[in-house]
Amino acid sequence: MIIEQIYLGCLSQASYVVADEASGRAAVVDPRRDVEDYLRFASEHGLRIELVVLTHVHADFVPGYSELAAATGAEVAMGEAAPVQFPVRRLADGERITLGDPDAGVVVEVWSTPGHTPESITLAVFEHARSPAPKALLTGDTLFVGDVGRPDLLGSAGRSPEEMAAELYRSLRSRILPLPDDVVIYPGHGAGSACGKALSSETFSTLGEQRVSNYALAPMDEDRFVEVVTQGLSEPPSYFSLDVALNREGHRPLEALPRLARISPAEAVRRAGAGALLLDVRDDRSFAAGHLIGAVDVGLSGRFAEYAAAVHRPGQEVVLFGSDDEVAEGRVRLSRVGVDSVSAVVTDVSCLRSDPALVRTSSRLDARAAAIHLGAVEGLQVLDVRNPGELVSGTLPGSFNIPLPRLLGRLDELDSRRPVLVYCAGGYRSISAASLLEAGGFVDVSDLVGGFADWQSTAEVTTAG
Numbered sequence: 001m002i003i004e005q006i007y008l009g010c011l012s013q014a015s016y017v018v019a020d021e022a023s024g025r026a027a028v029v030d031p032r033r034d035v036e037d038y039l040r041f042a043s044e045h046g047l048r049i050e051l052v053v054l055t056h057v058h059a060d061f062v063p064g065y066s067e068l069a070a071a072t073g074a075e076v077a078m079g080e081a082a083p084v085q086f087p088v089r090r091l092a093d094g095e096r097i098t099l100g101d102p103d104a105g106v107v108v109e110v111w112s113t114p115g116h117t118p119e120s121i122t123l124a125v126f127e128h129a130r131s132p133a134p135k136a137l138l139t140g141d142t143l144f145v146g147d148v149g150r151p152d153l154l155g156s157a158g159r160s161p162e163e164m165a166a167e168l169y170r171s172l173r174s175r176i177l178p179l180p181d182d183v184v185i186y187p188g189h190g191a192g193s194a195c196g197k198a199l200s201s202e203t204f205s206t207l208g209e210q211r212v213s214n215y216a217l218a219p220m221d222e223d224r225f226v227e228v229v230t231q232g233l234s235e236p237p238s239y240f241s242l243d244v245a246l247n248r249e250g251h252r253p254l255e256a257l258p259r260l261a262r263i264s265p266a267e268a269v270r271r272a273g274a275g276a277l278l279l280d281v282r283d284d285r286s287f288a289a290g291h292l293i294g295a296v297d298v299g300l301s302g303r304f305a306e307y308a309a310a311v312h313r314p315g316q317e318v319v320l321f322g323s324d325d326e327v328a329e330g331r332v333r334l335s336r337v338g339v340d341s342v343s344a345v346v347t348d349v350s351c352l353r354s355d356p357a358l359v360r361t362s363s364r365l366d367a368r369a370a371a372i373h374l375g376a377v378e379g380l381q382v383l384d385v386r387n388p389g390e391l392v393s394g395t396l397p398g399s400f401n402i403p404l405p406r407l408l409g410r411l412d413e414l415d416s417r418r419p420v421l422v423y424c425a426g427g428y429r430s431i432s433a434a435s436l437l438e439a440g441g442f443v444d445v446s447d448l449v450g451g452f453a454d455w456q457s458t459a460e461v462t463t464a465g
Contacts, residue, residue, distance in 0.1 A: 001106045001127050002045065003024070003136055005186060006037050007203055010303060011336060012059055012193040014203055016138055016186060018108060018125055019047045020100030021088045023445040027051040027099065027108065028074070029123060029138050029440040030188055031062040033254060033336050036172040039071060051097065054078045054088075055140025055188060056120040057247045059153045059240040060195055060306070062338040066253045076255070079112060086250030092123065096129075111175050115168020116141040116149025116195070118159070122175065136452040137207075142168070144187040146200035149152050152233055153195070153240060161233075165226040174265060177217065181208025191257035192303065194236055197389075234387050237405040239337060246338045254335055260320075261328075261344040265351040265358050268319050268344070269293045272439065279308060281330040282349075284431045288362035290352040292321060297435045300326060302428045305333045310405040311436050318342040323349060360438075362431065363446035367458035370421060370448050385433045386424050386452070394453065396423060396448075404429045407436060416442045423448035423455070 002019040012423065017038060019026035026047040028038050042049050049072040052065045057077070065076045066086075077089040091097075093112035100106050107126040114120055120142050124134035141149035151164035184206055191201040198215065211217055216229055263271075272278035272294030280287050281304070282294040287297040298308040300322075308330075312318065318334070318341050320327040327345040334342060352359050365373055374397060381398035384391070385407060395401075402410050404424070414420065420437060422445065424430040430447035437445045448455065 001125065001135065002047075003086050003138075003186065004041055005203060006030055006032075006041070008191070008336075011198070011305060012190045014188055014190065015040055016048070017049075017286065018106070018123070018138070019045070019101070020106040021045075023100040023105055024048050025050050025099040026176065027053055027097065027235070028068060029053045030055055030058070030140065031064040031068050033062050033067055034332050035064045035071060038068060042072075048072075049074045052076045053091070053123065054082070055123070055138070055142075056117045057082065057084065057244060059236065059244050059247075060189075061336050062243060062246060062251055064254075066251060067255070070253050070255070071205045079110065079119045079121040081114075082114070083119065084248050084250070093169055098129070102129060103370045107131075109134070112172035113139075113142045113175055114153055115164055115171045118164075119165075120149070120171075122171075132221060133180050134183055136177075136186055137176065138186045139176070139187045141195050142171060143185060143210070144189060144196050144199045145197040145202045145205045145210065145216075146214055147198045148172065148214075148229060150196055150233055151229060153236055153244075154339065161230045165229050166222055168229065169225040170257055172217065176207070177211075179207055181206060181211065181299065183207045185210060191415075194234070194240075194306075197232055197234070206464065207428045222284070233391065234389055235403070235406065237306055237310055238409060239312070239405075242314055243338050252340070257335070257340055258343075260331070260342060263319070263344045263346060265292055265348075265355050268321065268346045269358050271317065271319055271344070276319050276343075277312050278319045278321060278439070279330070280313075280435075281320060281322040281326050284427060287431065287435070288357045288364050290361055291435075292346070292352075292358055293360055294322065294439050295321060295435065296431050296432065296439050297429065300329055300333070304330070307404060307429065307432055308334055309337045309339055311408055311432065312339055313408065315341060320345045321349075323347060362434065362438075364431070364449045365421070365446050366449050367455045368445075370396075370423075370455065371458075373421060377421075378418050381414055381418055381420045383414065383420055383422045383433065385422060385429050386423070390425060393452065393454065396421075396452070399423070404433050407433055411440055412436070414442070416440070419444035419446075421446050421448065424451045426451040426453055
């Protein structure tokens with residue numbers, strides 16, 4: 001039996017290759033859209049990918065089922081309740097998929113485990129058909145390490161979070177918790193994913209460990225479970241609804257996307273002025289030192305795809321700015337969340353020196369300068385772009401909160417004629433937000449270098465002194 005986890009840290013997303021070593025037959029579960037890793041693993045281990053299984057309609061990324069099917073001829077499968085408009089093999093609850101010898105080979109059994117979404121399935125992997133219990137569970141977004149799938153996302157087909165949480169309770173109690181402690185749990189996501197609220201940084205566990213450490217598996221009745229798992233849920237990223245719609249309808253393979261045009265800096269600035277998103281994918285320091293007029297910064301060093309999707313309007317043309325390697329990486333990572341409207345790139349970053357009329361710099365303040373700014377600038381708007389759960393650590397005086405994933409839809413809550421100071425936890429999101437405001441016509445925007453962490457540290461040092 002082969003179970004290979006392929007983990008994508010920048011999206012906190014796990015996919016899997018499950019195979020029978022003797023027969024060489026393999027299935028891939030919840031693949032990402034760039035499929036080279038699966039093809040490479042299969043080639044290195046002499047495997048044939050015959051099946052692609054999606055555990056549910058995903059909200060946070062676009063799975064690479066069409067890309068993998070085109071490359072291998074594999075069949076695409078989902079649970080029988082999956083509300084999709086593209087052809088799939090419908091997997092019934094209890095259906096067994098034999099990857100090897102009917103008696104001695106690896107068997108994957110499909111379990112219907114609704115709760116995160118109505119159609120969610122868990123895949124139980126048995127070493128052979130006569131095994132009394134599965135060796136491992138591929139739980140998708142039903143059970144995470146340290147958490148369970150949130151019941152309020154847009155795959156719930158109009159059902160309330162409370163109704164979905166009740167279904168999740170029954171799925172966990174009837175299908176998963178009766179299993180032995182040594183069953184290995186392989187989830188669909190890890191820490192950082194917005195598909196749960198308390199995911200562990202560990203990417204796999206055992207059921208026994210989860211009985212002890214996972215708050216959602218503690219002994220409790222259904223009413224208490226519903227209360228616990230529906231409390232403290234942050235608002236999901238705005239692009240989730242778009243990905244749900246795309247993942248229900250089906251998407252074009254990456255190979256079908258048009259080649260990118262190489263355009264001049266002046267043309268990029270013109271397109272930004274006409275409504276395109278000019279996305280600078282370099283790091284924040286490089287962006288602050290000089291960037292094209294109208295550019296929005298989301299650096300590749302962080303959770304690029306989800307924050308880039310958050311500053312992108314549906315269908316909006318995207319122009320990428322950065323080195324050849326950076327824009328190539330940026331396009332792939334955007335495609336993972338369904339942003340396929342990238343049309344052009346600017347890769348000659350020397351234009352920032354040769355075309356100064358097209359270049360702007362960013363105003364960035366350290367904690368001491370920000371403190372002076374707060375007291376000296378009349379009419380200052382202090383914008384906190386952290387998520388609501390982060391505010392418990394404290395806030396800057398007079399600030400108000402609009403999380404970065406919601407800022408694009410709430411720009412009218414700010415006065416573009418008044419100065420703005422933006423901050424987040426460490427500075428990554430704040431420069432993205434500040435550049436978004438500048439691109440939107442705000443005349444005086446600064447962000448706090450080092451974020452609230454540096455603000456707190458400076459205040460402690462000042463107090464101690």
